[in-house]
Amino acid sequence: MNISETAQYLKTLDRVLILTHVRPDGDTVGSAAALCQALRDLGREAYLLDNPEITATYAAYAEPYWATEGFTPDSVIAVDIAAPGLLPENAKIYADRVELCIDHHPSNSGYARRICLDASAAAAGEIVYAVIRELTAVTPAIALPLYVAIATDCGCFQYANTTARTHRIAAELMEQIDVSAVNKALFRTKSKVRLAMESRMVADMELYDNDRVVVMQIPLSLRQEYHATEADIEELSSLAALVEGTDCGITLRELKPGTVKISVRSGPRVDACAACALLGGGGHRAAAGATVEGTMAQAKAAILQAVERVTEA
Amino acid sequence: MNISETAQYLKTLDRVLILTHVRPDGDTVGSAAALCQALRDLGREAYLLDNPEITATYAAYAEPYWATEGFTPDSVIAVDIAAPGLLPENAKIYADRVELCIDHHPSNSGYARRICLDASAAAAGEIVYAVIRELTAVTPAIALPLYVAIATDCGCFQYANTTARTHRIAAELMEQIDVSAVNKALFRTKSKVRLAMESRMVADMELYDNDRVVVMQIPLSLRQEYHATEADIEELSSLAALVEGTDCGITLRELKPGTVKISVRSGPRVDACAACALLGGGGHRAAAGATVEGTMAQAKAAILQAVERVTEA
Numbered sequence: 001m002n003i004s005e006t007a008q009y010l011k012t013l014d015r016v017l018i019l020t021h022v023r024p025d026g027d028t029v030g031s032a033a034a035l036c037q038a039l040r041d042l043g044r045e046a047y048l049l050d051n052p053e054i055t056a057t058y059a060a061y062a063e064p065y066w067a068t069e070g071f072t073p074d075s076v077i078a079v080d081i082a083a084p085g086l087l088p089e090n091a092k093i094y095a096d097r098v099e100l101c102i103d104h105h106p107s108n109s110g111y112a113r114r115i116c117l118d119a120s121a122a123a124a125g126e127i128v129y130a131v132i133r134e135l136t137a138v139t140p141a142i143a144l145p146l147y148v149a150i151a152t153d154c155g156c157f158q159y160a161n162t163t164a165r166t167h168r169i170a171a172e173l174m175e176q177i178d179v180s181a182v183n184k185a186l187f188r189t190k191s192k193v194r195l196a197m198e199s200r201m202v203a204d205m206e207l208y209d210n211d212r213v214v215v216m217q218i219p220l221s222l223r224q225e226y227h228a229t230e231a232d233i234e235e236l237s238s239l240a241a242l243v244e245g246t247d248c249g250i251t252l253r254e255l256k257p258g259t260v261k262i263s264v265r266s267g268p269r270v271d272a273c274a275a276c277a278l279l280g281g282g283g284h285r286a287a288a289g290a291t292v293e294g295t296m297a298q299a300k301a302a303i304l305q306a307v308e309r310v311t312e313a
Numbered sequence: 314m315n316i317s318e319t320a321q322y323l324k325t326l327d328r329v330l331i332l333t334h335v336r337p338d339g340d341t342v343g344s345a346a347a348l349c350q351a352l353r354d355l356g357r358e359a360y361l362l363d364n365p366e367i368t369a370t371y372a373a374y375a376e377p378y379w380a381t382e383g384f385t386p387d388s389v390i391a392v393d394i395a396a397p398g399l400l401p402e403n404a405k406i407y408a409d410r411v412e413l414c415i416d417h418h419p420s421n422s423g424y425a426r427r428i429c430l431d432a433s434a435a436a437a438g439e440i441v442y443a444v445i446r447e448l449t450a451v452t453p454a455i456a457l458p459l460y461v462a463i464a465t466d467c468g469c470f471q472y473a474n475t476t477a478r479t480h481r482i483a484a485e486l487m488e489q490i491d492v493s494a495v496n497k498a499l500f501r502t503k504s505k506v507r508l509a510m511e512s513r514m515v516a517d518m519e520l521y522d523n524d525r526v527v528v529m530q531i532p533l534s535l536r537q538e539y540h541a542t543e544a545d546i547e548e549l550s551s552l553a554a555l556v557e558g559t560d561c562g563i564t565l566r567e568l569k570p571g572t573v574k575i576s577v578r579s580g581p582r583v584d585a586c587a588a589c590a591l592l593g594g595g596g597h598r599a600a601a602g603a604t605v606e607g608t609m610a611q612a613k614a615a616i617l618q619a620v621e622r623v624t625e626a
Contacts, residue, residue, distance in 0.1 A: 180473035190556065242501055
């Protein structure tokens with residue numbers, strides 16, 4: 001469905017439950033919150049399904065919209081969720097009845113009955129912005145979570161997914177809100193624990209493939225040593241992508257013994273999505289991920305081999 | 314002078330020399346290069362005075378415009394230069410004959426015969442963009458250095474000086490050019506030397522004033538230990554501003570034995586410009602600097618006292 005069709009369809013709904021994805025980021029949370037507020041401004045009953053994995057970074061944007069216990073939705077909407085496997089545990093019961101998915105992942109599995117997908121959007125928030133524009137006024141209460149959604153998914157306008165449209169939407173949103181505190185909190189603040197962990201990851205980084213591929217690791221032991229919270233670790237995978245001379249930054253994070261989350265950030269030479277797809281994951285060409293079973297060493301060997309395979313092809 | 318008056322005045326000039334400031338950053342270099350190209354597109358002879366302190370980061374934007382030896386200008390223009398003291402050594406001979414200064418520093422000393430100043434601009438590049446729009450087409454050769462000017466001075470749209478106008482100009486420029494390689498090089502690349510130096514600065518940081526003020530130091534010895542180039546050190550002063558819980562990040566850099574460059578990045582509580590002014594420096598409220606004589610310890614004591622004084626007031 002295009003933007004107008006999606007807006008028209010949304011007008012027909014009431015008692016709406018909006019879902020966010022596992023390990024929720026700014027885009028899924030901000031887009032869902034903005035959409036929820038817009039539906040409420042239209043007089044509809046709308047909630048977000050509470051996401052148990054929400055971090056302190058994004059909690060304030062989502063919590064005001066958590067569904068009360070016992071809320072029975074008529075319609076379920078998913079935002080920024082590319083596949084049913086990315087639904088949190090408490091959302092799995094809705095996997096078969098998602099009426100609409102608004103997404104920007106080209107790898108979207110098509111699990112929802114209706115889909116509004118624009119892979120050229122830097123964030124699902126860009127699509128949600130366009131939809132809301134056709135529904136109701138973009139108030140400050142809508143503009144703030146939308147700014148969070150868009151700014152976080154494009155690295156505050158640094159990533160290659162940023163377009164002229166991304167900047168124009170940001171300009172429109174900034175007419176409604178002061179984003180300086182948000183920018184400071186999201187992009188220019190690091191906890192002392194995080195700074196210390198980054199130092200260790202840099203000291204221990206490994207280079208491969210003629211120093212073009214860098215691997216950084218976050219074993220459980222490192223997290224325990226620093227008593228790191230989830231917020232301390234959030235987006236740590238962007239660190240590997242900074243190393244000069246490399247164009248493929250791999251971060252391995254031990255989620256629990258035997259389970260490793262792999263994140264890949266890459267330049268044009270390497271298709272991160274294709275590499276992660278070989279391990280059952282997905283994402284975008286320049287930023288993708290996969291979760292695998294095995295030790296850190298096994299995960300490292302697997303993703304290095306996958307990167308090599310897609311790069312040769 | 315306003316934008317139109319400045320554009321009209323520029324049309325009357327020929328044989329123009331454009332000056333950039335000491336320790337040239339993206340804004341002074343990018344703004345000067347864009348203006349120089351625009352004047353050339355108008356059929357004028359125009360050059361940049363070579364800046365001996367240019368780093369590898371910005372050299373490619375400036376070098377094509379360096380004045381040939383023996384070029385005698387009819388008119389001299391300064392871009393992003395708040396005071397004659399910020400002129401490089403080889404530009405001092407022009408200090409008394411700057412016909413026009415285009416600047417966004419509220420502290421501009423008014424040394425030029427004409428001034429086009431807009432303190433609400435995130436970068437001098439925003440003003441130069443508006444002026445060029447009245448002169449000639451914004452071609453890719455103009456858009457690229459202007460994007461560098463604007464993006465670097467607002468921390469790629471993260472700093473509090475970023476406005477809706479900043480984003481709108483970025484959108485216009487991005488219609489002309491692909492900025493992904495520039496963003497990667499300027500904002501998402503760190504040399505291994507820089508990463509190692511950052512780790513050391515973090516490990517050695519000191520906290521003051523109930524942990525609200527953080528001090529980081531770059532002594533000459535640290536630079537020598539890592540064989541760091543100027544490009545490795547560039548913008549290292551932004552690191553101190555990241556530490557969670559602090560709202561005043563002070564970086565002390567030993568330029569040579571007995572001379573220390575102080576940089577202050579601050580939140581609303583602290584007026585960085587007022588603090589640095591007490592030590593003979595200047596800048597913006599949230600980002601300012603001063604160069605002082607003395608040891609690192611003396612410079613630290615002086616700026617901590619200055620910050621305390623302006624914060625009490």
